[in-house]
Amino acid sequence: MTEAIRASLERSDAVICCGGLGPTQDDITREALADVMGVPLELDDSLAERIESFFAGRGRSMAANNLRQAEVPKGATVIPQVRGTAPGLICPVGEAVAYAVPGVPAEMKEMLERAVIPDLVARSGSDVTIASRTLRTWGLAESSLAELLAPRLEALDRAGNPTIAFLASGIEGIKVRITAKAKAADAVVLLDAEEENVRRLVGPFIFGVDDETMEVVVGKLLVAGGQCLAVAESLTGGLIGARLTAVPGASDWFRGGVVSYASEVKRDVLGVGPGPVVSAEAAEKMAAGIRSLLGSTVGLAVTGVAGPAEQEGQPPGTVWIGLADGTATTSSTLRLPGEREQVRQLTVISALDLLRRHLLEVPGRTG
Amino acid sequence: MTEAIRASLERSDAVICCGGLGPTQDDITREALADVMGVPLELDDSLAERIESFFAGRGRSMAANNLRQAEVPKGATVIPQVRGTAPGLICPVGEAVAYAVPGVPAEMKEMLERAVIPDLVARSGSDVTIASRTLRTWGLAESSLAELLAPRLEALDRAGNPTIAFLASGIEGIKVRITAKAKAADAVVLLDAEEENVRRLVGPFIFGVDDETMEVVVGKLLVAGGQCLAVAESLTGGLIGARLTAVPGASDWFRGGVVSYASEVKRDVLGVGPGPVVSAEAAEKMAAGIRSLLGSTVGLAVTGVAGPAEQEGQPPGTVWIGLADGTATTSSTLRLPGEREQVRQLTVISALDLLRRHLLEVPGRTG
Numbered sequence: 001m002t003e004a005i006r007a008s009l010e011r012s013d014a015v016i017c018c019g020g021l022g023p024t025q026d027d028i029t030r031e032a033l034a035d036v037m038g039v040p041l042e043l044d045d046s047l048a049e050r051i052e053s054f055f056a057g058r059g060r061s062m063a064a065n066n067l068r069q070a071e072v073p074k075g076a077t078v079i080p081q082v083r084g085t086a087p088g089l090i091c092p093v094g095e096a097v098a099y100a101v102p103g104v105p106a107e108m109k110e111m112l113e114r115a116v117i118p119d120l121v122a123r124s125g126s127d128v129t130i131a132s133r134t135l136r137t138w139g140l141a142e143s144s145l146a147e148l149l150a151p152r153l154e155a156l157d158r159a160g161n162p163t164i165a166f167l168a169s170g171i172e173g174i175k176v177r178i179t180a181k182a183k184a185a186d187a188v189v190l191l192d193a194e195e196e197n198v199r200r201l202v203g204p205f206i207f208g209v210d211d212e213t214m215e216v217v218v219g220k221l222l223v224a225g226g227q228c229l230a231v232a233e234s235l236t237g238g239l240i241g242a243r244l245t246a247v248p249g250a251s252d253w254f255r256g257g258v259v260s261y262a263s264e265v266k267r268d269v270l271g272v273g274p275g276p277v278v279s280a281e282a283a284e285k286m287a288a289g290i291r292s293l294l295g296s297t298v299g300l301a302v303t304g305v306a307g308p309a310e311q312e313g314q315p316p317g318t319v320w321i322g323l324a325d326g327t328a329t330t331s332s333t334l335r336l337p338g339e340r341e342q343v344r345q346l347t348v349i350s351a352l353d354l355l356r357r358h359l360l361e362v363p364g365r366t367g
Numbered sequence: 368m369t370e371a372i373r374a375s376l377e378r379s380d381a382v383i384c385c386g387g388l389g390p391t392q393d394d395i396t397r398e399a400l401a402d403v404m405g406v407p408l409e410l411d412d413s414l415a416e417r418i419e420s421f422f423a424g425r426g427r428s429m430a431a432n433n434l435r436q437a438e439v440p441k442g443a444t445v446i447p448q449v450r451g452t453a454p455g456l457i458c459p460v461g462e463a464v465a466y467a468v469p470g471v472p473a474e475m476k477e478m479l480e481r482a483v484i485p486d487l488v489a490r491s492g493s494d495v496t497i498a499s500r501t502l503r504t505w506g507l508a509e510s511s512l513a514e515l516l517a518p519r520l521e522a523l524d525r526a527g528n529p530t531i532a533f534l535a536s537g538i539e540g541i542k543v544r545i546t547a548k549a550k551a552a553d554a555v556v557l558l559d560a561e562e563e564n565v566r567r568l569v570g571p572f573i574f575g576v577d578d579e580t581m582e583v584v585v586g587k588l589l590v591a592g593g594q595c596l597a598v599a600e601s602l603t604g605g606l607i608g609a610r611l612t613a614v615p616g617a618s619d620w621f622r623g624g625v626v627s628y629a630s631e632v633k634r635d636v637l638g639v640g641p642g643p644v645v646s647a648e649a650a651e652k653m654a655a656g657i658r659s660l661l662g663s664t665v666g667l668a669v670t671g672v673a674g675p676a677e678q679e680g681q682p683p684g685t686v687w688i689g690l691a692d693g694t695a696t697t698s699s700t701l702r703l704p705g706e707r708e709q710v711r712q713l714t715v716i717s718a719l720d721l722l723r724r725h726l727l728e729v730p731g732r733t734g
Contacts, residue, residue: 022509022533022535023509023510023513024509024510024513024533025513025520025524026532026533058702058704060508060511062510063508063510063511063513063514065510065513065514066510083704083705103535104535104536104537105537106537106705106709141422141427141430142389142390142391143390143391143429143430143432143433144427144430146390146391146392146430146432147430147432153392157392165393166389166391166393168389168470168471169471170471170472170473231626233605233608235612236609236612237605237608237609237611237612237613237617237621238600238604238605238606238607238608238609238612238624238626239605239609240605241600241604241605241608241626241628242603242604242605242606242609244604245602245603245604245605245626245628245673245711246604246707246708246711248674248675248676248707250604250628251628251629254604254628254629255628255629255631255632256625256626256627256628256629256632257605257625257626257628258623258624258625258626259598259605259608259612259623259624259625259626260623261608261612261617261618261621261622261623261624262618262621262622262623262661264622264662265622265623265661268662269660269661293636294629294632294636295631295635306612307615308615309615335425337425337450338450338473340613340615341613342450342473344612344613
């Protein structure tokens with residue numbers, strides 16, 4: 001580790017080390033960083049207290065080895081923990097810097113955003129920023145998106161600032177990232193102008209901006225229209241409800257749902273008739289049934305074959321989506337590629353996109 | 368890219384390049400690899416045909432730039448795609464090798480397992496393998512696990528083979544990974560013996576081995592007992608059902624569930640009485656209600672406060688789990704740390720672990 005950190009610091013001004021900060025004998029990042037800095041490790045009393053009180057607060061007794069996490073290379077700055085027990089470190093090495101953050105993804109991410117990135121920005125000492133805005137699309141292949149955007153890609157290639165990049169994000173669709181390099185206020189102007197250009201060319205395929213997920217967008221549209229939603233899920237098994245309720249405040253527009261995995265649940269609880277359950281009729285009955293059972297203004301339903309085995313003679317990837325809003329009950333079908341989990345995830349975002357277009361009164365698109 | 372690949376090949380026998388194989392102008396991995404190999408790019412006719420038929424099969428017209436994906440550095444071997452359109456590449460560079468795989472995570476993973484790792488093993492030409500086995504635990508802090516396993520950690524530190532490492536995996540618990548270095552058959556013997564040692568010390572905290580997730584384990588136990596499950600979910604919004612139905616064949620033991628997000632759904636559909644819904648009584652009524660509504664032998668229910676706001680005067684992280692099996696209806700409570708999504712995910716695995724211990728008749732443990 002010491003060698004790798006030294007080699008990295010030779011070609012970079014900053015190195016971020018992720019992991020190895022826990023209490024066990026194989027957590028040696030602290031030792032490696034002290035070695036690179038050429039300083040000893042010292043016990044930080046206030047850190048030790050904090051770790052002891054973390055365990056006390058959860059009613060757990062603390063194993064003695066946890067105190068290793070209070071050891072800090074002399075001259076390093078501690079990044080306090082807000083989620084776990086392993087603090088992060090900012091270690092100056094000459095003119096350069098090495099950071100240590102925990103390996104648990106949620107802890108790493110939180111600490112990177114809260115402490116590491118601001119510290120890097122401060123050290124850079126420049127007032128030119130690199131600002132990005134991401135437009136999230138659903139329903140187009142990357143190549144079709146590139147063809148629609150070809151005039152902009154050519155113009156930007158000549159001008160050089162801002163730039164556009166595509167990020168294929170699987171079940172989250174394809175992201176179009178616009179990046180501008182300028183002073184903060186100027187960068188926003190560049191991003192605004194380019195977003196308008198892109199929207200003119202790709203229109204309703206853009207469902208959200210930056211961190212705005214499909215479920216956040218659907219929630220906003222429901223609230224704006226004074227509506228609330230209930231879902232009936234078969235092959236997705238609860239994934240749609242899980243994504244919707246990941247949004248804080250979802251209770252304002254989401255009532256709940258039924259996971260009708262067994263066919264009898266579709267019939268007994270949702271009123272699906274005899275006959276195939278992977279069908280337009282079943283999807284429509286499920287949508288109308290869940291709307292009525294849970295007293296929502298909109299009912300959304302999915303039924304289909306996730307695989308690996310076929311069902312009712314239909315191959316994996318065959319999916320029906322039903323939508324009921326009290327005025328009309330409609331359905332549409334999809335043939336989705338991939339294995340079980342991909343089919344399930346594609347079903348979720350396809351169903352939510354159909355709902356989004358319905359709420360926006362933009363014609364739907366399948367396939 | 369060319370410089371980075373060359374520098375990597377100087378210190379390694381193999382380099383894996385991930386991403387940059389798509390159809391757009393910023394996908395330049397093919398060009399960089401051809402440059403490193405010192406060869407031209409050539410159009411592979413059979414690849415071009417495959418890409419054209421991929422689009423035809425999905426009823427989409429193909430943008431011409433997709434054919435860039437059929438360009439192959441002369442002398443490279445193509446790794447065919449099974450999920451998308453961008454093929455992978457195996458590029459010999461002198462005695463070393465560079466691989467190119469797509470950047471979309473699912474495509475990358477599939478291609479790594481199917482083609483890259485087997486090719487690396489073949490190139491290594493050694494019959495000594497490094498074999499690992501992962502024991503998945505739930506319910507212990509990493510430090511407590513290390514204290515329970517201290518006798519083994521000391522013994523293995525002296526002997527050196529096999530070794531043990533801890534992997535804190537957040538909502539998936541803590542993994543104890545045993546690694547042995549030996550000829551294939553001998554490695555299995557070493558792993559078997561050490562697994563037995565670890566099990567003697569940590570017993571029922573181990574819920575699964577290697578890829579065996581909590582939901583797979585619960586499914587096996589339900590089938591073995593001739594039982595089937597229904598779930599009632601409040602704060603998790605469908606996450607429990609979604610995880611259970613990720614298991615192929617879940618319909619053998621999972622009937623479905625109700626996402627009772629709104630309080631009225633808990634009362635009208637599941638028979639929860641008046642009074643607080645974050646309570647032992649509500650969790651028990653939900654468990655008994657879902658068991659009866661969906662005709663399952665076991666009913667599992669969760670209700671609680673995911674946050675960010677408190678509910679009924681209870682802070683975020685307050686969770687009740689209910690379990691009904693026709694003989695008895697019980698409940699237990701948890702105080703979970705973290706933000707909204709962490710509370711929801713910890714609720715899922717805690718509820719499934721409670722069900723696992725119930726089915727195994729091992730006393731439960733909360734906190």
